[in-house]
Amino acid sequence: MISLSLVGIGTGNPAHLTLQAVQALQEADLLLIPLKGEDKADLAELRRTILAQHPVQGRVVEFELPLRDSTDSDYVGAVERWHDAIAVAWRVQVERHLPQGGRVALLVWGDPSLYDSSLRISARLGWPVSVVPGITAIQALCAAHAIPLNSLAAPVQITTGRRLREGGWPQGAVTVVVMLDGACAFRHLTPEGLQIWWGAFLGMDEQILDHGPLAEAGPRIEQARAAARAAHGWIMDCYLLRRDPASGDDGGPGA
Amino acid sequence: MISLSLVGIGTGNPAHLTLQAVQALQEADLLLIPLKGEDKADLAELRRTILAQHPVQGRVVEFELPLRDSTDSDYVGAVERWHDAIAVAWRVQVERHLPQGGRVALLVWGDPSLYDSSLRISARLGWPVSVVPGITAIQALCAAHAIPLNSLAAPVQITTGRRLREGGWPQGAVTVVVMLDGACAFRHLTPEGLQIWWGAFLGMDEQILDHGPLAEAGPRIEQARAAARAAHGWIMDCYLLRRDPASGDDGGPGA
Numbered sequence: 458m459i460s461l462s463l464v465g466i467g468t469g470n471p472a473h474l475t476l477q478a479v480q481a482l483q484e485a486d487l488l489l490i491p492l493k494g495e496d497k498a499d500l501a502e503l504r505r506t507i508l509a510q511h512p513v514q515g516r517v518v519e520f521e522l523p524l525r526d527s528t529d530s531d532y533v534g535a536v537e538r539w540h541d542a543i544a545v546a547w548r549v550q551v552e553r554h555l556p557q558g559g560r561v562a563l564l565v566w567g568d569p570s571l572y573d574s575s576l577r578i579s580a581r582l583g584w585p586v587s588v589v590p591g592i593t594a595i596q597a598l599c600a601a602h603a604i605p606l607n608s609l610a611a612p613v614q615i616t617t618g619r620r621l622r623e624g625g626w627p628q629g630a631v632t633v634v635v636m637l638d639g640a641c642a643f644r645h646l647t648p649e650g651l652q653i654w655w656g657a658f659l660g661m662d663e664q665i666l667d668h669g670p671l672a673e674a675g676p677r678i679e680q681a682r683a684a685a686r687a688a689h690g691w692i693m694d695c696y697l698l699r700r701d702p703a704s705g706d707d708g709g710p711g712a
Numbered sequence: 713m714i715s716l717s718l719v720g721i722g723t724g725n726p727a728h729l730t731l732q733a734v735q736a737l738q739e740a741d742l743l744l745i746p747l748k749g750e751d752k753a754d755l756a757e758l759r760r761t762i763l764a765q766h767p768v769q770g771r772v773v774e775f776e777l778p779l780r781d782s783t784d785s786d787y788v789g790a791v792e793r794w795h796d797a798i799a800v801a802w803r804v805q806v807e808r809h810l811p812q813g814g815r816v817a818l819l820v821w822g823d824p825s826l827y828d829s830s831l832r833i834s835a836r837l838g839w840p841v842s843v844v845p846g847i848t849a850i851q852a853l854c855a856a857h858a859i860p861l862n863s864l865a866a867p868v869q870i871t872t873g874r875r876l877r878e879g880g881w882p883q884g885a886v887t888v889v890v891m892l893d894g895a896c897a898f899r900h901l902t903p904e905g906l907q908i909w910w911g912a913f914l915g916m917d918e919q920i921l922d923h924g925p926l927a928e929a930g931p932r933i934e935q936a937r938a939a940a941r942a943a944h945g946w947i948m949d950c951y952l953l954r955r956d957p958a959s960g961d962d963g964g965p966g967a
Contacts, residue, residue, distance in 0.1 A: 465851075472735065475847065477727035533864060570854035570861040577860065588858050590851035592730065596720075599825035600843040605832065606825040609788060610892075612871040612882070620867060627867070628883060637865075 458558040459551060459584045463569040463576065465591020468693075470660035471507050473592040481589045482508070485515040486559030489550055491522045491543075499691070503661075504564045515562070520550050540574055544581040568593045572617075572636050594695045595634050597659035601666055604654060607632055608699065618642040626651075626700075633698045641679050643698065648672040650701045657685055657694035671698065713813040714806060714839045718824040718831065720846020723948075725915035726762050728847040736844045737763070740770040741814035744805055746777045746798075754946070758916075759819045770817070775805050795829055799836035823848045827872075827891050849950045850889050852914035856921055859909060862887055863954065873897040881906075881955075888953045896934050898953065903927040905956045912940055912949035926953065 464481045467473020482488060490504045501519065508517055523542040529535035551561055561584075568591045569575050579586045595615070599606050607613045611631040618638025622645050627633060635642060643653060648671035655678045657665045665685055667678050678696075686692040719736045722728020737743060745759045756774065763772055778797040784790035806816055816839075823846045824830050834841045850870070854861050862868045866886040873893025877900050882888060890897060898908060903926035910933045912920045920940055922933050933951075941947040 465855075467730070470732065472732035473730055473845070475722070475728055475730050476734075477725065479731075480727065536864060568851050568854075570851060570859070572862060573860070576858065577864070586858050588855040590728070590847045590855040592845045592847070593851070596823050596825060596845035596848070599823075600845040603831065603841050603843050604825070605828070607827060607870070609791060609832070610872055610874070612869060612875060614867060614869050615862070616867040617865055619865070 459555065459582075460560050461579055461582070461584045461586045462560065462562045462589060463565050463579065463586060464562050464589045465568040465593075466504065466507060466564050466566065467592035468567050468594050468597045468660040469503055469658060469664075470597075471503065471510055473597070473660055474507060474511070475589070475591065478589050478591060479511050481587075482511055482513050482515075482562055482564070484560060485513065485562035487551065487555045487561045488513060488515050488517045489547065489561060489563050490517065490519045491546075491563075492519055493522050499661075499689070500566060507564070515560075516554055518550055518554055520546060522546060536574075540578045541581065543574070544578045547578065548582060565591065567591055571595070571615075592660070594636065594656075594659050594693070595697075598634075598654065598656045598695055598697060601656050601659060601664065602654045602668060602697075604697070606634070606697070608702070621645070631700055634695065635698065636695050638695070641675075641682065643671060643675055643696065644679070646671065646698075648675060652699045652701065653678065653696055654699075655694065655696040657682065657692055658689075659693075659695070663689065714810065714837075715815050716834055716837070716839045716841045717815065717817045717844060718820050718834065718841060719817050719844045720823040720848075721759065721762060721819050721821065722847035723822055723849050723852045723915040724758055724913060724919075725852075726758065726765055728852070728915055729762060729766075730844070730846065733844050733846060734766050736842075737766055737768050737770075737817055737819070739815060740768065740817035742806065742810045742816045743768060743770050743772045744802065744816060744818045745772065745774045746818075747774055748777050754916075754944070755821060762819070770815075771809055773805055773809055775801060777801060791829075795833045796836065798829070799833045802833065803837060820846065822846055826850070826870075847915070849891065849911075849914050849948070850952075853889075853909065853911045853950055853952060856911050856914060856919065857909045857923060859952070861889070861952070863957070876900070886955055889950065890953065891950050893950070896930075896937065898926060898930055898951065899934070901926065901953075903930060907954045907956065908933065908951055909954075910949065910951040912937065912947055913944075914948075914950070918944065 525539040613632045614630045615634045622642040651671040653671045654668040780794040868887045869885045870889045877897040906926040909923040
């Protein structure tokens with residue numbers, strides 16, 4: 458009998474860990490640390506730091522994740538096939554290291570609910586799953602800038618870089634948070650009336666922040682992002698865009 | 713010199729506290745616990761439990777929050793005046809208990825960025841503010857149901873009960889999270905093609921969950937919510953609505 462705990466570990470600051478997460482790690486019989494290739498070695502390193510700070514009884518196993526076929530033009534189909542392959546990789550590790558069954562913990566960057574595939578992959582395995590929530594990049598971004606996510610009683614849209622590029626500013630939106638954006642999709646927006654708050658390597662020692670009117674801060678951020686990516690070999694970032702109340706489109710009733 | 717730390721403490725489970733939050737509480741010279749009247753005595757009790765589990769050096773002070781004028785038909789104006797009054801109440805406590813200055817920590821339910829007024833109130837005081845992110849009700853809801861917040865590569869809309877009631881289903885939305893809903897606004901939606909995941913007292917011992925097609929689960933939730941509210945004297949809940957992919961409106965490009 459296998460049970461799986463998906464443990465959100467926050468976005469890079471080992472102190473993002475919750476007490477519940479520490480307990481889940483300490484109760485596990487097997488802790489899986491996926492490796493995603495050299496680019497993201499820093500992410501595996503964070504997981505190692507966390508486990509060094511909170512000694513666990515269970516066995517800690519690092520394993521290589523299969524790669525997604527990035528040449529496949531069927532994006533959703535390629536992601537589905539990739540998740541199938543990851544589920545197989547999890548099962549192989551669990552059968553190898555926990556042949557009698559037990560509790561498996563998977564350390565998940567951020568929170569398992571937000572743009573993370575662990576829950577969808579788990580569903581392929583049929584094991585009972587519990588989730589320990591963790592600090593998301595959105596919360597780390599707002600905390601670093603000391604800004605609210607929402608304007609007073611107003612809605613928030615969370616979306617992807619791809620959607621922002623293809624669909625433009627979401628109709629009626631006041632605040633838009635953009636995740637998974639590898640190509641500065643904010644460049645495709647008309648910047649007038651928009652403010653941006655951007656953060657990279659949130660919670661980590663390397664954290665970089667910028668904010669201001671999109672027309673001014675946008676080009677600065679593009680440059681800083683390219684430089685940081687070149688320096689580190691990878692980057693993880695997100696941003697919040699807010700329409701000025703005076704700019705006319707204030708999001709409908711109640712704004 | 714006063715500095716203010718807004719410390720997110722999660723949604724009711726003392727183990728939602730992050731290691732960063734524990735440290736911020738332990739470094740504070742003054743810890744403020746606002747009381748909101750008898751109905752929410754349980755919330756003050758949670759803060760006391762947390763401080764009992766993590767003994768602090770600083771002085772712990774409970775104080776009564778001013779009440780919002782709920783008869784004022786100017787909702788936003790009434791909220792602004794209420795925040796003015798709360799800022800005065802904070803300043804009174806700080807000047808009384810920390811006349812020489814120092815570090816003040818305010819324990820904030822959930823995360824200070826999400827439908828919380830602490831940052832807006834802080835802005836009235838001119839003190840330097842730092843934010844420690846905490847687990848939000850949205851994450852506690854997704855974790856309790858073991859569901860992702862977003863569908864694959866799809867957007868998420870966070871909104872209020874009032875907006876859902878007045879504006880209906882947001883155009884193009886796939887997933888809608890509804891906060892601050894005192895009156896089951898989902899009743900005003902056409903339920904076909906919608907699933908609901910609901911949670912009350914998330915993270916607490918009293919936690920209640922339900923989910924299913926809105927047509928079936930909606931009436932059950934209305935009943936359970938009314939009963940729980942009567943039993944406890946108050947309720948704090950939120951829910952996630954998701955449109956079935958087959959129901960036609962899948963949120964635009966990339967879905």
